[in-house]
Amino acid sequence: MQAREAPLDVEVAIVGGGPAGLATALFMRELEPELAKGLIVLEREEYPREKICAGAVGARALRLLSLIGARPEVPHVTIRAIEARTRYGSVRAEHDDAGWVIRRREFDAALAATVQARGLELRTREKLVGLHTLADGRVELVCESGLCVRARAVVGADGVGSYVRRAAGFTQGELRAQAIEIDCRPLAGELREGTVLFDLSDASLPGYAWKFPTPLGGETMVSHGVYAVKSQALRGTSRAGLAGKEAGPSVGCTLKESLLDRTAHLQALGPWRRYAERGIAPGAVLGKGPILLVGEAAGIDPVLGEGIAQAIEYGLWAARHLSAGARRGRFNFDGLGLGQLDGLLGFDLRVRSRVLELVYGAGRPVSERLVARSPALAHAGLSYFAGRSIARGELARASFDLALAGLGALRETALRR
């Protein structure tokens, strides 16, 4: 694609206007207002646009946006409880305001409107189709429209199929999971108010099924979905544990079958929709010269496929690194990876990138029992999702339960030998 006009010179180009890209722009404006004046966000769609997603956002991310007055005020269902079902029983944890379930069409459009209202440059219908590094170290971006942008730093926030990731030569990383969803009308009495349900009781599925309330057309409907990790992501897993429904090349069929089984008796409000998810891999590289990856282009939670809150947290992380680069007078993100993600986001993603095997592989019975028998762990998980501090007693109890589960796993392994 040939450039149609003189290149546009900017300091920072953000590719992708989902939560990761838009949050990066907004946090950059807070941290480095001068730098933000030389910023451009390139988004291939026009808002409001659809994004296949169940829309559960932890309050920790909403609070981050509130800190800069950018929480999108959109229709939502407040999450007041989380329920997990396993073969060994169920557990429920409650919280007065753990987060929201939103529709991405509305949430992302509202964030984009805030970006524009704050004077930041956001161009829609600009699909990136070319990326080259110039001799002077800048990056040239070419869009399908012919728009050419030259930037001193580039943020790849273009989601699961990231063009930036591919074109800049980052290791491909695996698309480690798939998810399928459908919106349905609730049956009478089916929904417990504000409860998000994770059903792990089908052990032949290397994942879980969800049921979330969702705000649709002024009513509360139900998002039903199934998430499954690909078998390649479960290295070393005993395939026997996955019974006849091993997720692999046929993961899509498995998911569809499972979703249709669960929702056959319900009134669907649209077609089912399926999409890949990029769970972050251990040791993932996130920076290369002047290019930084964020959000699902970088990798999100591989265990539950949660990515909206992480995308927003990534935005703050990226803005800090852009700000540091601007102060140094040089943008170089070499050496940044999962190990350098700081704070709770880094800790959380590092842990989750390493426990897939325990959750859905050979360790599944142990982890399911742990979930079912440790209300303290469920409460701690919900507090984290909500961004509330975890009470000391709860943390101690959850750690004790985890240690007991670890010992149980060791004993089972020893007995099997």
Ligand SMILES: Cc1cc2nc3c(=O)[nH]c(=O)nc-3n(C[C@H](O)[C@H](O)[C@H](O)COP(=O)(O)OP(=O)(O)OC[C@H]3O[C@@H](n4cnc5c(N)ncnc54)[C@H](O)[C@@H]3O)c2cc1C
């Ligand atoms: C079925 C399903 C259910 C899910 N449910 C949840 C949930 O309940 N809670 C949760 O937290 N997460 C959920 N997720 C994950 C979540 O949707 C993503 O992790 C999240 O959207 C990542 O945000 P992002 O900004 O990184 O990427 P995206 O939201 O994907 O945004 C990327 C943006 O880049 C644009 N783009 C792409 N390519 C180009 C290009 N070449 N040029 C310009 N622009 C481009 C896209 O149009 C898009 O606007 C779910 C995912 C799926 C598939």
